[in-house]
Amino acid sequence: MAKKPLKLCxxxxxxVKMLAESDRPGHGPTYAVGKAHELHGQTTNEVLVWASRSLDGRNRSDLADLLRGASSEDVDAGDLVAVARVEKAIRALPALDLKELLS
Known part of the structure; x- marks a missing residue:
């Protein structure tokens, strides 16, 4: 039976790539596969909230470095945490009624 490919944003x-290539104790390919299954099917926003909650400071910094290199934007670990907090706050708010806001 063929394995179903994981859907990762x-x-x-x-x-997952960062964790697989990490030389930190307990990290590496096996650890990364477990995290890939944990992140399977999640949206970018959900993954960002997960990263701010689940990754330690060093991994958040490594992720910020990786994103900085991939996008040429000045991103740091604090930015990731701040965006995740905003996302959590937005999800906690009730849905906005635009008609009500405009009247």
Whole structure:
């Protein structure tokens, strides 16, 4: 029986690659496969919230470095945490009613 391929958003792909290539104890390809299964099917926003909650400071910094290199934008670990906090706050708010706002 063929294995179903995992569906990972680009951010999740970066995270899995970073964890697979890490030489930190407990990291590496096997650890990365487990995280890939954990991130399977999640949106970029969900993965960002997961990363801010689940990755330690060093991994968040490594992820920021990787994203900085991939996009040539000045991103740091604090930016990732701040964006994740905003995303969590937006999800906690009730849906906005544009008609109500405009009246």
């Amino acid at each position: 680009p951010l999740a792909q970066h995270i």
